[in-house]
Amino acid sequence: MAYNHNSLKVILSLKTANQIINEGFKIAREYNINPLAIVVLDSGGHQISSQREDGAGIIRIEISIAKSYGALGMGSSSRGIGIGLSKKPVFATALSSISGGKFATAAGGVLILDDKKQVIGAVGVSGDTSERDEFVAISAIKSVGFLCDPEKPDDDWDK
Secondary structure, three states, X not given: OOOOHHHOOOOOOHHHHHHHHHHHHHHHHHOOOOOOEEEEEEOOOOEEEEEEOOOOOOOHXXXXXXXXXXXXXXXXXXXXXXXXXXXXXXXXXXXXXXXXXXOOOOOOEEEEEOOOOOEEEEEEEEOXXXXXXXXXXXXXXXXXXXXXXXXOOOOOOOO
16 A cells, blocks of 8 residues: 655654744844754654855754764763763764764753653754853754753753
């Protein structure tokens, strides 16, 4: 039996992913944050949308993917992963290799949660300090009405 491909259930739409990215850029400009790359992945780790601002480095998309993909794969923000693996460098290196390089332990990979706190995707941001990247990701996710993990940025994000 053939199925109508238009009937696939979409949890995190392209429209919403683009709203998250646009809000992220708006927030970055408001706080005078360096040019960024922002990526939104669905819960399966597939890229829904990505954009790189003029002036952002050429590997910032790849860094954003690594932050968000690693967060999805490990079920924790990239900051949380970095803290957890700080004394396990061999395991961190192995995870990077196993994931084909799509794994980063620097802050800026944030899980997107629905109102039941189920993971529906992740945002990865790169371009400034990791703490500022994470601030943008969290703020952008919340601006479109979702919950996120972590719930708030590091207290020293703006230093």
